[in-house]
Amino acid sequence: MGSSWDWEVFLRDPGGADPTYWQWMLSCWGWTVSVSLLALILALVVGTGIGILRTLQDRPMLVRLGTIWVEAFRNVPLLVQIFLWYHVVPAIFPAMKSFSSFVLVVLALGFFTSARIAEQVRSGIQTLPRGQRYAGMAMGFTTPQYYRYVLLPMAFRIIIPPLTSEAMNIFKNSSVAFAVSVTELTWFAIQVGEETSRPIEIYFGVTALYVISAFAINRIMAVIEKRTRIPGLVAASGGGH
Amino acid sequence: MKKHLLTLAAILAVSTGAMAQSNDTLAKIKSSGSITQGVRESSGALAYTLGNGVYTGFHYEVCANIIKDLRRQLGLSTLEIKYQPVTSANRIPLVKNGTVDLECGSTTNDASRQKEVAFANTLYVEEVRIAVKANSPIKSIADLNGKTVATTTGTTSVQLIRQNKRGKNLDFKEVTGKDHADSFLLLESGRADAFVMDGQILAGNISKSKAPKDFKILDDVLSVEPIGIMIRKDDPAFKKAVDDSIAAQVKSGEIAKLYDKWFLKPIPPTNTAVGLPLSPATKAAWANLNDKPKEEYPQQ
Numbered sequence: 001m002g003s004s005w006d007w008e009v010f011l012r013d014p015g016g017a018d019p020t021y022w023q024w025m026l027s028c029w030g031w032t033v034s035v036s037l038l039a040l041i042l043a044l045v046v047g048t049g050i051g052i053l054r055t056l057q058d059r060p061m062l063v064r065l066g067t068i069w070v071e072a073f074r075n076v077p078l079l080v081q082i083f084l085w086y087h088v089v090p091a092i093f094p095a096m097k098s099f100s101s102f103v104l105v106v107l108a109l110g111f112f113t114s115a116r117i118a119e120q121v122r123s124g125i126q127t128l129p130r131g132q133r134y135a136g137m138a139m140g141f142t143t144p145q146y147y148r149y150v151l152l153p154m155a156f157r158i159i160i161p162p163l164t165s166e167a168m169n170i171f172k173n174s175s176v177a178f179a180v181s182v183t184e185l186t187w188f189a190i191q192v193g194e195e196t197s198r199p200i201e202i203y204f205g206v207t208a209l210y211v212i213s214a215f216a217i218n219r220i221m222a223v224i225e226k227r228t229r230i231p232g233l234v235a236a237s238g239g240g241h
Numbered sequence: 242m243k244k245h246l247l248t249l250a251a252i253l254a255v256s257t258g259a260m261a262q263s264n265d266t267l268a269k270i271k272s273s274g275s276i277t278q279g280v281r282e283s284s285g286a287l288a289y290t291l292g293n294g295v296y297t298g299f300h301y302e303v304c305a306n307i308i309k310d311l312r313r314q315l316g317l318s319t320l321e322i323k324y325q326p327v328t329s330a331n332r333i334p335l336v337k338n339g340t341v342d343l344e345c346g347s348t349t350n351d352a353s354r355q356k357e358v359a360f361a362n363t364l365y366v367e368e369v370r371i372a373v374k375a376n377s378p379i380k381s382i383a384d385l386n387g388k389t390v391a392t393t394t395g396t397t398s399v400q401l402i403r404q405n406k407r408g409k410n411l412d413f414k415e416v417t418g419k420d421h422a423d424s425f426l427l428l429e430s431g432r433a434d435a436f437v438m439d440g441q442i443l444a445g446n447i448s449k450s451k452a453p454k455d456f457k458i459l460d461d462v463l464s465v466e467p468i469g470i471m472i473r474k475d476d477p478a479f480k481k482a483v484d485d486s487i488a489a490q491v492k493s494g495e496i497a498k499l500y501d502k503w504f505l506k507p508i509p510p511t512n513t514a515v516g517l518p519l520s521p522a523t524k525a526a527w528a529n530l531n532d533k534p535k536e537e538y539p540q541q
């Protein structure tokens with residue numbers, strides 16, 4: 001069955017800047033990892049902010065703003081959002097015409113994921129007993145203080161498992177970047193599969209790199225989950241997947 | 242899940258070419274009373290779909306004529322034609338394993354493919370060219386230096402401009418659209434200064450654009466590629482039957498008529514004309530029928 005595999009395809013010369021296809025594949029992997037990590041950072045920062053906004057009592061305008069953000073970004077398909085950022089937004093704001101497609105993809109993927117993370121942060125905060133908030137207030141903390149010292153440290157521990165999924169998803173979702181000419185792994189698979197007429201071998205290589213990337217994030221998050229666990233408080237069960 | 246497993250099994254079976262095939266297509270057509278034609282969804286005027294399982298295009302019609310001649314040659318009163326849509330990725334495995342008898346799409350005849358399959362005599366020679374805005378200062382490939390060049394992911398044009406970059410010491414930025422319409426949008430919206438692609442695809446996209454007069458195709462030819470009808474390897478009787486039909490169609494003027502119909506006159510579904518006059522290379526291929534691979538054509 002293995003007789004017709006041709007793994008040497010990875011050693012051929014693509015005729016460009018990289019001497020072989022496997023080196024080129026690694027550089028494409030670099031684009032996938034860069035897009036994913038930058039979008040993840042953006043998504044965590046923005047998602048945390050929006051998630052907090054949605055739980056502020058007595059500030060209905062800010063809650064509404066957070067709701068609009070979440071609904072706007074999670075109701076539009078990711079691929080459509082990518083095209084909106086690439087073709088439509090620069091037509092409205094000419095200053096953005098000079099942005100590279102890499103930056104636009106990071107924005108699109110980061111904001112899309114921020115809406116999902118915001119919901120997790122919100123649910124994490126709302127899972128906590130109401131008494132925690134009131135205890136913070138009773139201590140004389142200001143709103144930023146009781147979020148910082150009471151609510152968020154607990155909420156983040158609770159939501160680590162779904163955050164892990166989100167962080168892994170961002171690697172897989174980064175594959176849409178191929179549509180706006182970021183030369184990441186999916187682009188590589190489509191392009192080189194055609195060039196070499198060995199699409200199956202190429203897809204095997206690309207799949208392995210996606211699995212390695214997403215699984216690395218999974219392991220890092222598992223370590224974080226274990227390190228931050230407070231015995232007897234939350235998430236006492238093992239696992240971490 | 243089961244469906245996925247089946248698909249995977251099918252891919253593996255196809256990729257390994259595990260199914261042994263006897264190489265007598267004519268006998269197979271005669272005994273089964275059917276022939277399977279490989280068709281493409283979107284290969285410009287060469288082969289495309291009108292939707293609802295209806296396929297058409299230049300190569301599609303050439304094949305329809307070939308099949309008519311095969312039926313006559315085999316003395317069959319009826320011959321059922323099955324249509325199998327193929328993609329760039331699966332067309333060669335499907336021809337090799339016997340699923341497709343006659344692939345009538347837009348496959349470049351090159352030396353590496355000739356090791357796996359055979360090609361009928363070439364009826365269409367594609368020229369890879371450069372489209373720019375009509376008012377662009379770009380006059381030739383050398384003017385691309387420092388510019389942004391668009392092409393389509395999954396095409397050999399990407400490879401070609403990459404090699405040109407290395408070979409000619411040109412320094413330009415590449416952007417890739419996910420399909421031809423996207424790449425053309427890059428040129429139209431000014432994100433790219435030029436679009437490098439098969440001549441008929443460039444001409445087709447320009448003719449369908451909002452303002453066809455705003456674009457032009459440069460005279461430079463980056464690469465010449467014979468596009469052929471693909472058949473199984475090592476089946477000389479079948480190849481002869483197909484080539485005989487092609488020769489007869491060239492002689493009767495049928496091919497010239499079909500070229501006119503698909504490349505110069507308005508075609509469905511939008512009823513715009515591709516507007517690509519017969520190139521000297523295609524004319525030469527008709528005058529001197531052959532199945533030479535791309536490597537034997539003079540390249541720029």
